[in-house]
Amino acid sequence: MSGKPISFARGAPSLDIVDVEGLKAAAQAAFEQDPAGLTAYGTSVGYPPLREWIAEKHGVAPENVIVTNGSMQADAFLFDALVEAGDSVIVELPTYDRTLLSLRGRGADVRMIELEPDGIDVAALERVLLTGTRPKLAHIIPNFQNPAGYTLSLAKRERLLELAREHGFTIFEDDPYVELRFSGERLPTMVSMDPQSVVYASSFSKTVAPGIRVGYLVGPREVIATIERLATGAYISPNMVAQGIVNQFARSGAIEKSIETVKHALQERVTVLSQALARELPEARFVTPEGGYFMWVELPRGTDVSALFSLAAQRGVQFVKGTDFVLEGYESSLRLAYSGVTPAEIEEGVRRLAEAYRELSAGSSSAAD
Amino acid sequence: MSGKPISFARGAPSLDIVDVEGLKAAAQAAFEQDPAGLTAYGTSVGYPPLREWIAEKHGVAPENVIVTNGSMQADAFLFDALVEAGDSVIVELPTYDRTLLSLRGRGADVRMIELEPDGIDVAALERVLLTGTRPKLAHIIPNFQNPAGYTLSLAKRERLLELAREHGFTIFEDDPYVELRFSGERLPTMVSMDPQSVVYASSFSKTVAPGIRVGYLVGPREVIATIERLATGAYISPNMVAQGIVNQFARSGAIEKSIETVKHALQERVTVLSQALARELPEARFVTPEGGYFMWVELPRGTDVSALFSLAAQRGVQFVKGTDFVLEGYESSLRLAYSGVTPAEIEEGVRRLAEAYRELSAGSSSAAD
Numbered sequence: 001m002s003g004k005p006i007s008f009a010r011g012a013p014s015l016d017i018v019d020v021e022g023l024k025a026a027a028q029a030a031f032e033q034d035p036a037g038l039t040a041y042g043t044s045v046g047y048p049p050l051r052e053w054i055a056e057k058h059g060v061a062p063e064n065v066i067v068t069n070g071s072m073q074a075d076a077f078l079f080d081a082l083v084e085a086g087d088s089v090i091v092e093l094p095t096y097d098r099t100l101l102s103l104r105g106r107g108a109d110v111r112m113i114e115l116e117p118d119g120i121d122v123a124a125l126e127r128v129l130l131t132g133t134r135p136k137l138a139h140i141i142p143n144f145q146n147p148a149g150y151t152l153s154l155a156k157r158e159r160l161l162e163l164a165r166e167h168g169f170t171i172f173e174d175d176p177y178v179e180l181r182f183s184g185e186r187l188p189t190m191v192s193m194d195p196q197s198v199v200y201a202s203s204f205s206k207t208v209a210p211g212i213r214v215g216y217l218v219g220p221r222e223v224i225a226t227i228e229r230l231a232t233g234a235y236i237s238p239n240m241v242a243q244g245i246v247n248q249f250a251r252s253g254a255i256e257k258s259i260e261t262v263k264h265a266l267q268e269r270v271t272v273l274s275q276a277l278a279r280e281l282p283e284a285r286f287v288t289p290e291g292g293y294f295m296w297v298e299l300p301r302g303t304d305v306s307a308l309f310s311l312a313a314q315r316g317v318q319f320v321k322g323t324d325f326v327l328e329g330y331e332s333s334l335r336l337a338y339s340g341v342t343p344a345e346i347e348e349g350v351r352r353l354a355e356a357y358r359e360l361s362a363g364s365s366s367a368a369d
Numbered sequence: 370m371s372g373k374p375i376s377f378a379r380g381a382p383s384l385d386i387v388d389v390e391g392l393k394a395a396a397q398a399a400f401e402q403d404p405a406g407l408t409a410y411g412t413s414v415g416y417p418p419l420r421e422w423i424a425e426k427h428g429v430a431p432e433n434v435i436v437t438n439g440s441m442q443a444d445a446f447l448f449d450a451l452v453e454a455g456d457s458v459i460v461e462l463p464t465y466d467r468t469l470l471s472l473r474g475r476g477a478d479v480r481m482i483e484l485e486p487d488g489i490d491v492a493a494l495e496r497v498l499l500t501g502t503r504p505k506l507a508h509i510i511p512n513f514q515n516p517a518g519y520t521l522s523l524a525k526r527e528r529l530l531e532l533a534r535e536h537g538f539t540i541f542e543d544d545p546y547v548e549l550r551f552s553g554e555r556l557p558t559m560v561s562m563d564p565q566s567v568v569y570a571s572s573f574s575k576t577v578a579p580g581i582r583v584g585y586l587v588g589p590r591e592v593i594a595t596i597e598r599l600a601t602g603a604y605i606s607p608n609m610v611a612q613g614i615v616n617q618f619a620r621s622g623a624i625e626k627s628i629e630t631v632k633h634a635l636q637e638r639v640t641v642l643s644q645a646l647a648r649e650l651p652e653a654r655f656v657t658p659e660g661g662y663f664m665w666v667e668l669p670r671g672t673d674v675s676a677l678f679s680l681a682a683q684r685g686v687q688f689v690k691g692t693d694f695v696l697e698g699y700e701s702s703l704r705l706a707y708s709g710v711t712p713a714e715i716e717e718g719v720r721r722l723a724e725a726y727r728e729l730s731a732g733s734s735s736a737a738d
Contacts, residue, residue, distance in 0.1 A: 239611050
């Protein structure tokens with residue numbers, strides 16, 4: 001018997017931390033206050049009041065912002081605008097699997113640079129640059145990275161910007177989790193430190209709800225104007241109804257309450273997860289994240305996480321294998337998402353995961369006998 | 370003085386024929402009945418209950434349907450799936466400008482076949498096929514075509530399907546206006562006549578509202594499965610909130626009332642437009658459409674519609690030049706959209722348009738003196 005399924009796989013919030021009542025109220029208010037704006041085609045740059053709200057939040061002009069159908073669509077537009085087949089692109093090792101797929105699908109020359117607990121190894125990046133690699137773009141998830149949960153330090157943010165200016169590449173600052181810091185101190189965004197060297201992406205998936213599918217880019221006007229043309233060609237305009245609802249949710253203050261709810265839950269969940277792992281699976285090495293959805297877990301060298309995956313699945317427990325976030329290696333790592341599971345589920349899930357690990361270890365020792 | 374601006378340019382409904390109250394109610398019901406479905410990521414095939422509603426409506430399985438962020442996004446996915454650079458694609462002459470742009474942007478070999486008042490000239494198409502052209506796709510807007518307002522006859526639908534089977538191409542039946550027939554008899558869709566030869570696209574932009582950005586494709590399972598993978602890569606999943614609202618709007622019956630409202634208004638508008646043109650601008654040749662948003666107007670050979678466009682703009686009147694819908698020629702044609710203008714605006718707009726035409730004619734006669 002596997003028991004109730006427990007998923008540490010998907011980076012999505014559980015329904016209990018989504019403000020459904022707030023969304024209903026925002027939908028009513030949006031249709032009442034701007035029926036024409038919500039129901040007409042609108043423009044490819046997004047619903048103007050939301051675009052303005054985002055611009056104000058980032059201290060830029062609306063012309064520096066485009067609001068899209070989710071931030072992955074924004075990433076795709078940015079890659080379409082800046083990356084051609086054969087172009088070098090720097091990414092973190094490990095990194096978000098969909099970014100990897102998207103870049104490889106475009107024929108980019110993907111260079112992975114190791115991620116350390118304080119962010120990308122900038123010394124290693126510099127060595128790559130000094131060999132003559134001329135990247136177009138460096139994709140960086142600065143806060144509570146997916147999959148590692150690590151955060152880029154201020155010193156490394158500064159160094160990355162220096163390298164971008166010196167070597168003429170754009171930093172793609174992919175920052176969907178920034179609002180979900182539940183401990184430690186907030187760091188400035190790279191786009192605020194050097195608006196000309198950075199295109200910044202974020203989303204309302206983690207602060208409102210994923211199903212609302214609203215993301216955005218902040219960047220130099222000429223880049224945003226190029227992407228505006230791509231967006232017109234792809235879909236005329238993004239979802240005005242959804243963006244109108246997000247606009248109301250943001251301007252009414254519901255978003256601040258929603259963020260507090262989410263952060264509180266995430267902090268509780270990560271605490272339970274860290275304690276449960278330390279207790280049940282002391283072989284696991286991890287850094288407790290200061291925010292976000294994900295924890296990266298390294299098991300002893302030689303652990304076959306692919307086999308662990310199957311043994312855990314037999315017990316109804318799902319996670320994502322480390323190998324999904326890299327081009328090669330990382331066979332002994334895994335990603336645990338704690339955003340969609342309650343504390344009780346976490347306790348039970350880690351218990352079953354540890355059980356699967358014991359079975360795996362017993363199997364390999366006996367096989368070695 | 371140009372007076373109040375009157376736009377015959379954009380194919381969009383005026384706000385008075387959009388059921389804003391119905392949308393508000395649908396939003397409430399959707400969040401109440403399925404908060405998890407609306408707020409979670411969902412899947413790339415679209416919100417499952419809406420996908421099922423569409424499948425039932427077309428008498429197919431849900432696996433034959435994918436629901437997208439507007440039907441232009443669906444078109445783009447279909448072209449990505451089926452059309453490579455250099456592939457021949459048949460389109461109507463004239464046709465929707467964004468389809469032309471999208472196909473040319475992909476490097477397709479676009480072959481335009483003249484549109485007659487009963488639809489594409491199938492004899493001309495056959496001649497092209499007999500010269501050895503092997504198209505991948507034929508893009509057909511069967512009902513109340515954009516820009517011409519013409520409708521494909523039943524006999525031509527049958528002949529097109531025969532040609533598709535014989536020559537091995539897919540018909541892309543692009544049918545956003547089908548529900549907006551206000552006179553004459555409804556004809557069967559080609560996808561219902563031969564589901565294997567056709568991929569069908571439609572949208573809720575004309576029956577609910579454009580800002581809701583929900584479109585869909587119906588087609589063979591393998592084509593839909595390919596597009597599902599493209600959609601996952603583009604945006605993970607389309608807008609669940611918007612699709613949940615459309616699902617409620619459709620299942621509650623609000624959509625039927627909305628369609629009645631729209632059809633009634635369109636019929637009134639097209640009647641006023643036809644009468645005003647006959648009275649004020651008897652030089653104009655046109656076929657009064659039996660549905661949809663658009664009327665195609667041909668002015669006497671040699672009329673410089675580009676100059677007319679400027680003279681009309683000086684009078685606050687906008688339309689789209691015929692040349693926007695073709696690769697060459699059609700300098701004396703224009704498209705009038707009557708969906709976004711009231712009867713009074715139509716009267717006044719045609720009066721000003723006729724005035725602009727008189728000025729143009731006077732100018733050319735005096736220039737000829």
